Amino acid sequence: MSVSDVPPAATTDSNPRESWGSRFGFIMATAGFAVGLGAIWRFPYLVSENGGGAFVLVYIVISVLVGIPLFIAELMLGRRTQKGPILGMRELTRSGNPFRAIGWLGTLSALLIMSYYVVILGFMVGYFVMSLTGTFSAGTTAEQISTTYSAFTANTPAIVAATVGIIAVTGLIISRGLKEGIERSTKFLMPLLLILLIGLTVYSLLQPGAAKGVAWYLTPDFSLITGEVILAALGQAFFAIGIGVATAFIFGSYLDREKSQVPGDSVSIVGVNTLIAILAGLIIFPAIRSYGLTEAEGPGLVFQTMPNVFARIPGGFIVGPVFFLLVLIAGLTSAIGYSEGIAGSLRELTGWSRRRASWATVGAILVLAVPSMLSYGGNGPLSDVIIAGKNLFTWADFISGSILMPLGALLIIVFVALFFGFNRYREEANRGAGAIRVQGWWKPLVVVVIPLAVAVIMVTGLLPQ
Structure with a gap:
């Protein structure tokens, strides 16, 4: 199963393969894909349940030791093959090899x-509109906000309209191309996201009593x-970075094999992702504790707790x-990345144009989104359809x-770790690298620690909750 005799793949399409216009554009697009909604509400929710600063410290350490080497691996494979994950793994393996399933x-x-x-994301559109029109104005009670949430989850036409709008915007962006669509949009959206985050962070830190929230959030209690x-x-850390969903592989395939800096760029991407998660916590926890509110779980943190904050x-x-x-914005940049991973693979398999593959992709997403639109929140027409104890x-x-x-x-x-080989991983990743490079002491991480960590995540996810 050795891949030492497999040469780097060449692009065989009649049209030359697209490439990133700039290193900054690649970092913004890939960081945008990695950030997603999880950094804004899932990370703070987990912090609130797992010891505050203790969780933050462990999260940062794991992001560095596990997240970065794993992200480098997928980017490196995409860059080496100059193809998406389906055709790329065909280049790296022989017929019948199980790793083609990647x-x-x-x-x-x-x-x-x-x-x-x-x-x-459709819900976010709805709540953005409601917040603009004063639904969560001063004096709004927690009961009214809860009622608003229940009413919106039962408003199927509004959910459908907002979701279709998000899908259409995503399709428009990816259909315009790598540089003109994905790179241009994320070069605007990601800096805007950071500006808004920093502005809200400063505002939250200026609230009375904010220091107590910051201390709880950033001071680790090692006993916890x-x-x-x-x-x-x-x-x-694993899910926030976004490994195993085709996007990092195909984004890596648009990189120049000799000039791009995979290790350094991976550090930047994971760093931006971690920074945004930390800033999200600095917005939420000081504000919540300033007004004596309790964090809700998961989506409730965004749709119920935060409107309570804004009303006060x-x-x-x-x-x-x-x-x-x-x-x-965070969710949209992630949706762009996920959709490009799908559309890029579809283009390679079918030979379709970017425009055709992009709209076919978002069309498939729309069809598959119908069950979720009709079952979310427990109030939709399909909310009673249960599979293995879960709604659709x-x-x-x-x-x-x-x-x-x-x-x-x-x-x-x-x-x-076992077939491509650590030495080849190191050599390929360091091709064109700058000051940040894969080091020999990474070998135990790549060969032992990270495979075990990912296996633990998977097994734990399958265990009864």
């Missing part, structure tokens, strides 16, 4: 993730670092729309996030 698993996982991800906390941080803080009628806009929305989340995504990532790291 590309198919990643693409299918991305498709399933997008089937419910766009529905959450348990196996459960480490496992939660491992899972968040000075200038909430401005801060609320800005907050929902930044969450919407949570079932899509479980299959993609707990099975397909970690399985694809596990196959990638096992392939790199």
Whole structure:
């Protein structure tokens, strides 16, 4: 099964393969894909359940030791083959090799993730509009906000309209091309996201009593670092970076094999992703503790707890729309990345034009999103359809996030560690690298620690909750 005799693939398409216009554009597009909604509400929710500063410290350490080498691996494979994950793994393996499943698993996982991800983004559109029109104005009670949430989850036409709008915008961006669509949009959206985050962070830190929230958030209590906390941080770091869903592989395939700096860029991308998660916590926890509120779980943190904050803080009628806009931007940049991973593989398999493959991709996402749109929140027409104890929305989340995504990532790291080989991984990743390079002491991480970590995440995700 050695791949030492497999040469780097050449592009055989009649049209030359697209490439990134700039290193900055590549970093912004890939960081945008990695950030997603999880950095804004999933990370703070996990922090609130797992010891505050203790969880933050473990998360940062794991992002560096596990996340960066794993992200380098997928980018490196894409750059080496100059193809997406399906055809790229065909180049690196012989017929019948089980590692060819990597590309198919990643693409299918991305498709399933997008089937419910766009529905959450549709909710963000709805809440952005409601915050602009004063739904969460001063004096709004917690009961009224809860009623608003229940009413919106039952408003199927509004959910459908907002979700279709998000899908259409995503399709328009990826159909315009790598440089003119994906790179141009994310070069604007990601700096805007960072500006909004920093602005809201400063505002939150100026609230009375904010210091107590910051101290709890950033001061680690080492007695709270348990196996459960480490496992939660491992899972968040892994899923936040976005390995095993075709996108990092295909984004890497657009890189110049001799001039791009995979290790340095990977550090930048994971660094931006971690920074945004930390800033999100600095917005949420000081503000929540300043007004004596309790964090809600998962989506409730965005849709119920934060509107309560905006109804109480000075200038909430401005801060609320800005907050929902930044969450919407984070989700949109991630949706662009997921969709390009799917569309890129479809183009290579069919020979279709970018425009045709892009609209076929978002069309498939729309069809698959229908069950999630009709089952989210427990109030939709299909909310009573249950598969293995889960409604259609949570079932899509479980299959993609707990099975397909970690399985694809596990196959990638096992392939790199045992068949591609650490020496080849190091040599290929360091081609064109600058000051930041894969080092020899990484070998135990790549060959032993990371495969075990990913396997633990997958097994844990399959265990009964």
